[in-house]
Amino acid sequence: MIDEQLIREMIKDIQDPELKKSLLELGMIRAISVAGDKVKLTLALTTSKCPKKEAMVAEIRRVLEKLPGISRVDVKLTILNQEELRQLFPKHPLVGVEKVRHVLAVASGKGGVGKTTIAVNVALALAKKGNRVGLLDADVYGPSLPVMLGLNEPPEWENQMMIPAEKFGIKVMSLGMLTEKNQSIIWRGPLVSKAISQLLGQVLWGDLDFLVVDLPPGTGDPSITIAKSIPNATVLMVTTPQEVALADVRRAIDLFKKFDMRIVGMVENMSYFLCGHTDKPIEIFGRGGGKKLSEEYGLSLLAKIPIDLKLGQGGDSGRPLMVSAANSETGRIFQSIAEEVAKDSESL
Ligand SMILES: Nc1ncnc2c1ncn2[C@@H]1O[C@H](COP(=O)(O)OP(=O)(O)O)[C@@H](O)[C@H]1O
Ligand SMILES: [Mg+2]
Structure with a gap:
């Protein structure tokens, strides 16, 4: 039968x-x-x-x-x-970040808009307010934190966990610290996800108030992996004033929305230039990109950051602006962004 x-x-x-x-x-x-x-x-x-x-x-x-x-x-x-x-599919708890209270992912539609510069200086500004801060360079395509912060040593290991480097009072980890100098790696989808999971799960971040993550530009695998592994991460969106950049930013915003990641607000970088010959700001890259997008998506425009030579030099010299000139006009802008981020995190 x-x-x-x-x-x-x-x-x-x-x-x-x-x-x-x-x-x-x-x-x-x-x-x-x-x-x-x-x-x-x-x-x-x-x-x-x-x-x-x-x-x-x-x-x-x-x-x-x-x-x-x-x-x-x-x-x-x-x-x-x-x-x-x-x-x-039991979710493996990411032990590395279990004691991290807030994760702030700094994202942009495309590269070269100042995402890393902003991630570094916002992280330092948060630390200046008394927070315990970590900074994770998840930009697998162009890890630039080692240069921006002058870090050369590979991390130490303890019980199969990596110890982040300490610099200017914050904990730092970058894929760039794990690879040989000048060696470029072509990261493909699964490898990227694996590397990012490792940076989140296998780094001993310890007790942190904020972990600032410098995401790679765009909407590829790394952004999705972060969105999936840290569901309550918030996003700080970086844009520039030009109209041409907006389509990429829109795509990125849509992706984060799809994964229910909350966007704290937007920062418009390279908004204007104070040249010293006139008080009038010169809007080299056009105007209004940040405002337009923030209105379109109902996001707050937290700050407009000027083109500031000290900011660029800070990036090249290994001493970021928030270390060398924290109370300059631009330094104060970073402090106000940190203020907004902290306020937002308290509201959660
Ligand atoms: N507001 C600014 N004023 C002057 N230089 C800047 C500013 N923002 C970024 N830069 C410089 O522009 C370059 C690209 O910035 P970076 O932060 O590396 O961008 P991304 O991470 O988006 O690729 C760097 O050399 C950086 O120092
Ligand atoms: Mg970068």
Whole structure:
């Protein structure tokens, strides 16, 4: 007689092609019933968009239709519920960041807009207010923190955890500290995710009020990995005044929204230049980009940062502006951004 037991026996070796485990063992087969020449069962998928679903259904049919007397096999599709998914894919707690209270990811649509400069100086401004701060360079495509902060040594290890470097009162870690000098690595998708997870999970950040993360530009794997591994991270969006840059920023904002990451606000960099010959700010790169976007998305424009030669030099010399000239006009702007970020974090 053909019964549920026999059906289970017949399909027990059919695997999920991605998880490489038996569908039965994974709990993905349910509601098996046999009536006359007809078998019915339900296949619960990890996602409704599972690219292998047709193949799995075909395999179940092929196996069961071999049974004498069975002429119809109905496979109903459903998806696993949240709890079942959690059991299948237990989330490994990221021990490295478990004692970090707030994560602030500094992001931009494209490179060269001053994201790293802002991440560094906002981190230092937060530390100046008395916060314990870490700074993580997650820009896998162009790690520049080692140069900006004058860090050359590889990190030390302790119990399979990396100890971040300490510089100007903050803890710092960069992929650039893990690779040979001048050696460029071509990071591909899975490697990027792995490297970023490692920087979050395997660095002994310890007790921190803020971990500032310098994200790579754009909307690639690293941004998504961060969004997934630190669901409550907030974002500081950096833009420039030009209209041409806005499309990229929009794409980035849309991505963070999709992952429910809250955007603290926007900072417009290289907004104007004070040349010294006139009091009038010169708007070299046009105007209004930050304002336009902040209105479009209902985000606050936290600051406009001028083109300031000291800011650029600070980046090249290994002594950032918030170290060499914290109370200059531009330094005060960074302090006010830190103020807003801190205020925002308290409201959570
Ligand atoms: N407001 C500014 N005034 C002067 N130079 C700046 C300013 N912002 C950034 N820079 C310089 O522009 C270059 C690119 O900045 P960076 O922070 O590395 O950008 P990103 O991280 O977005 O690629 C660096 O040389 C930096 O020192
Ligand atoms: Mg950068």
